Amino acid sequence: MSSAAPVPVSAALSAPVPVPEAADAALLSAVTRAVEDAGATLRDRWTRHARGVSLAEVVGALQANDDAVLAVLREPLLQARPGSRWAEDELAGGALPPGEWWVVDPAEGNINHVHGMADWAVTATLVRDNRPELTVVHLPLTGDTYTATAGGGARRNGRPLTVSARTDLAAALTGTGQAKPGEDARTLRRIGDSVTAMLLNGLVVRVSVPATLQLVHVAAGSTDAFWQFSDVRSGLVAGALLVSEAGGTVTDLAGAPWTAASRDFLAAAPGVHAAARAVLAPLA
Template identity: 50%
Template sequence: MTNALLNTVVEAAHTAGSLIDRRPTTRPQGMDALRAALRTNDDAVTDVLRPALTAALPGSGWNTDEHGEGPMPGGDWWVIDPMGGNLNAVHGMPDWNIGISLVRDGQPVLAVVHAPVAGETFTAIAGAGAWLNGVPVSAATTTDLSAALTGTGQARPSRDPAHARRVGDAVAAMMERALYVRVSVPVSHQLTQVAAGRMDVHWQFDNLRSHIAPVLIARESGATVTDLDGKPWDITSSGYVAAAPGVHAAALDALRTVR
């Protein structure tokens, strides 16, 4: 994996992000208008990214199923989350970003998460570390969960009562042990905060393809990333905990009753 390819991906993400960042925001009045606004943003970003990335890596596949999960075919695949936190962007809030990962034969090898409003671009190459705006980042050195900033969020829209209760029970369980629990989207925002050492723990009961880029960034920063049973994370894991190494075991233990 080359830095030249990473630079091409970063440039494409910046181009797409500036397009969205300049758009006026008007809060939609109903669900139809909201869905239309979300599609418009996703399409605008995809229209910039797809030609740039597929040209940079001829023969590569393309995947924008941000809620997809499970194994992927062999070969090179660009996995895109065009607008992480799209709902925030549509409502004029700053917490949104563009996520790009390259998966090679089922393994993530490159990641970019670009947050235009914050002016932050997180990058990673497998085995070579993680960076924020070109400066290396590392996970926090926190060793006490009672002093830890933790979080989760809604990986995909769901009104399933059992799922809602599970998430609520997990938040309550973590609130009993951690200093603070943040429940927000996008997932990629929290994971990059773990990578930067600003947050200590992020957990999810879903492991979607849109999470691949920020999970790789967190892992390359030195965060411990496992599934909910403590086994090493991969793209087929059913869920995960990404945490500062010193609090990862305690975070897993806090969630033991709701795994």
């Protein structure tokens, strides 16, 4: 286990030549418009009742949502950053090849959307040489938009975000969840064991999907920590940048700075990160 002090994602991933501030602001504005427009498409597809009965029908509804959003989101993002590429598989993990990539979830929390629940969003993150550089997360039903740029802070609707000042894990609200359907049996057991361990050491544990919507709460200081035994990058890159830029600590469960190649994930307020990692690390 590493004994090095955890390093926030934005500090650990600060090697690329920075984009000039004006260009960065223009890019963020263009991405925000594209994501919010895509969010309107997803909002128009939402109903208060569940859609689909059989597994095939549910999967079909999920795919239809993805297709509808990507039809209006993909090209604006690629045009906003000429030369960038698209990470096609939203459930993939691991490091990307060098260069700039859009890591997008057209319907983050798609399963909630299809079941008539409200916890879903559209996310887009520009990853440069495996470092998240810019992200936009839009929640169409509330109208909230979360943004962050590496070194530029995190915001909700333009107002700065700051993680919780909590220092006692026993008073902490924490969360975890399943990263994708079909997780292997060992991962599912680790999730269950980790929930039990955190219930014994924390105050309350939320187990829900999607990851990004738990992570925006960590960035906003409403939740104190989130962990996941998975490397599904589309569910983590946006939240990792938001939490880090809001002053949180983002590592793997060994305490090393988190990257897209990490096999597990912990984002927390600095005051409870070490205690949370001590609870979870034996399960890694």
